[in-house]
Amino acid sequence: MGDTDDFYDGDGTMESLPTSPEVTYNWVDITTDFFKHIQDLQLGELLHDGNLFGLFEAMSAIEMMDPKMDAGMLCNRGNPKPLNFQQAVMCGKLKIENLEPSEIIGIIDATVACIVSWLEGHSLAQTVFTNVYLHQPHSIIDKPLKAYCIAVYKLLDCIRDCINKAQVFEEEDFLPMGYGYRLGSNLQSGNTYDASLEVSEQKCISMLREQEEELNKKARSQEDEAELWAALAARIRFTRMFYQALLLITKRDSQSGADCVALLNGCSEMMKVIIKTASKGTQPLENSDSPNPMGFEPMINQRLLPPTFPRYTRIKPRAEALQYFDELVSRLRHAWKITSCTNFHTALDFFMEFSRQRACILSRSALQLLYLSPSPANTASMAQSNINSPQGQRPQHAFIEILRESIKSFVNPPVLNMKPGVGPNPAVREFVENFLVRCVRPFAVLVQVCGHNRARQRDKLALLLDDFAALQEEADSVDALVSGAGSPPRACFGTWVLYHVLRVMIAYLLSGLELELYSVHEYHYIFWYLYEFLYGWLVSALGRAEGLAGDRKDGKKAVRKKKRSRPYAREGLMCQVMQNMCGGYFKALVAFKLQGKIRQPQSEFDNEAVRYKHRFAPLSVLTPPQVHYLEFCEMTQPLQYENPVILYVAGCKHFQQARTFLETITTPDQEVTDLLKVAKTNFVVLKLLAGGHKKDSTTPPEFDFSVHRHFPIIKLV
C-alpha cells in the first residue's frame, strides 16, 4: 500500500510555504538605546517617516499579543508542539488498529462536533482537520475507522459542493477554503498524492455498507459488547445514508426523489440511536480543548492560518452537535417538500417561510438546489450571459416555464394561452418571450436572496429593487403592445410584476424592524408607509389580478366561476391584517409622541427629512413612486393637533379589526397565532391608554419583538 511510504518532511501533511531566499543578517542589539531614545518623544507623538507612513497606516496593523488579533499567540503557550500523524503513531499516542468500539464512537462523535463547528462558519483547518486521523486515512488499519475517515472526506467535499453551487453564503456563514487538504480526491498519505487511492462515490458507499454489516455481525455475536457495536454500526449507517442523500440533493436526478426521502428518514432514525448512545463513546477530558482524548490536536494547523485569522475555535460541545445534526436532517426533510411546490408563488412563500426559521447554511443551500437545477444562482448568471444572444440559440430554462405558469395562473393574459399560429402576430409573441427571458434573472435572484441569511437579505433586496424597476417598464410596454392600439390596455404583466415589487418593498421595510435597525422615534413613518401605501397597494394588486384572471372565464361558465373560491382570499386577508396592525402602531406612536413618551433626538443633530430619505431610498426608483418626506409631513400634519386619546382609540380599533380578520381564518398557523396574540395584547394596552392610564408619565413604552419579529407588543413600564 502506498500508505507505508516513509517519506516524510517536517510537520504534518501540508505543503510547506515557499521559503524565502536565504538572507543573512548581522544583528546588533539596540534595546537599551532604543528605550532611552524614545523618552525624547512627547506623549502621543509618533515617530515615523512622515510622507510614507502615518496614523492611518498605523491603525491597520495587527496588534501582537492581543488574543483577538494574534493567532500565533496560542501556539506558544508553553504547549509542546503538536504531534503529527506519524509521530503520534510512533510514540503510541494514536492507535491505528484494534481500537475499542468506545474509542471509535468517541472519535466519530467528536468529528461530528467538528463538522458542525465548520458548518457554523469556522475554518476547516481549525475544526475537522484537527482530527489527526484525517491527515492520513489510508494509513489507518482499523477498518471501520478507516472507512469512516475516508467517508468524512467525501462528505466534506459533497457539503462544500452543495454550498458552493447554491451561492447563498457569506463569509460569516461558511468558509470554503480547504487549506491544502485535498477534499475530493482524498489522498493524504505522507506528502504524496497517489491517484491509486482515489475513492469513488460508489466505492465509498460500499465500503461503509460493508463495515455496517461487519459491525452488525459483531453486535450479534458478542453479547457483552453488543450495544457498543450496534451503536457504532448506527454511526456508520448514518454516515452512509447522509452522504447518499446529500449526493442525491447535490446531483439532483429527478427519479431519485423517493430514495432521498427514504434515506433522510433513515438518517433521522439512526440519529435517535446515536443521541441515545452518545455516552458510550470516550468523552473529552475535563478542561481540555480537545474534543476527544485521542486523535485530536486543536493546534495542529494553527501555523497555516493567515495572519489576521480568528484566534481560536472552540469546538461545539458534542451533545449540541448531535442535536444540530438531528435538526439538520429534519430541515433537509422539510426542504424536500419544495419539490412538490409547482406554483412559483407557493414556492416563493415556502422559501420565505424556510428562511424565517433561520435555517443553517447547508439546509438553505440544499433547498436552493432542490428547487432549481443546478441552482437559482446558476440560472441567474446564465440568464445574464445569454440575454443578448439571438432567440434561436438561447437555452431553454426550466425557470422560464415556471414563470410562464406563474403569470398564467396569476393574471391569465390571453396572449399566453393562444396556440401557435393563432392570435396575434409573431412579433407580439416574440416580444412576450423576450420579456419572459428578462424576468429570469431578477426572479432567480429573488429566490437566491431568500436563501441568504436574514441580515444579508436586506441589502440584497434593495439591490434587487433596481432590477425590478427595469422589469416594470418592460412589463408596461408589453401590456401596451399586446392590447394593441385602441383598446384599453389590460395590465396583466404589469400587475404581476407590481405584485412582486410590492412584496419585496414590504419585506425590505419589515426587515429593518427584525434587524433592529430603526430607532423608536423612527417607527412612526415606517409603519405609516406600510399602513397608508404598501399594504393597500398590495391588496389592490391582488384584487386586480383576480379580476384579470377571472375576466376570461366570465363569458364561458359563470356558474363554475362562482364555485371557484378566490385564490388569493387568504393572502388578501393577511394583507389587511398587516395593514391594520401597522395603522394601529402608527396612531399609537403619534399619540406617544404627543404625550412626550418617546425620546426624540437632540434637535441640533437631527434631521428627520434626511433619515426619512435614507430609510426609503431603495424604493425611489420604482413605480408606484416613492412618497416623499414633504408629502409625509403634509399628510400627517393634522394628527399633530389631535387629542392623543382619540388616536389611541383609533389605534385600538385597528388592532380590533386585525383581530377580527385573524379570527376568521379557519386553519391558523403559527404566524396567525402569533399575530393574534400581538393584536389582542396591543388592543388592551391601547384601550388602557385611551382611558387615561399613565397619562402623565413620560417613561417611554417598550416594544417587545419576542412574539413576532416584525410586530411588537407595546409594553408600558
Add this chain to the structure above:
Amino acid sequence: MSDSTVKPIEDPKAVTELDGKAKLRKWLNMNFRIEMTDGRILIGVFLCTDRDANVILGACSEYLKSVDGETEEPRVLGLVMVPGRHIVSIQIDDTTPSQKYYFDE
C-alpha cells in the same frame, strides 16, 4: 519655494531636534528583530514608534523560538504593532544599507 528650504535651518526646533529622536529617525526603514515576552521573534521593517515603545513593523515575519537549532519556517504577518510592554529585546540589522519599505521618493 525657497522659503521652506531655508527655514528649517533657522528653526531652533530642527537644529536641536532631540538627539534621541534623530537617532530613532536614522533607524526608520531598517530591519528590526524584536523578541517578545512570549519568546516569539519578529523580523520586519521599522516604520513607526512612540514614547511607549510601541513599534510598528512592516512586512513582518514571525519565527518561533528555535528549540534545538532546527529552523522553523516563518509565518508571514505583514503589518504589525508590537506593544512596548511586550518587547524583550530589539536588534537592528547593520548588514544592509537602509532600504525603503514603500518606495524611494
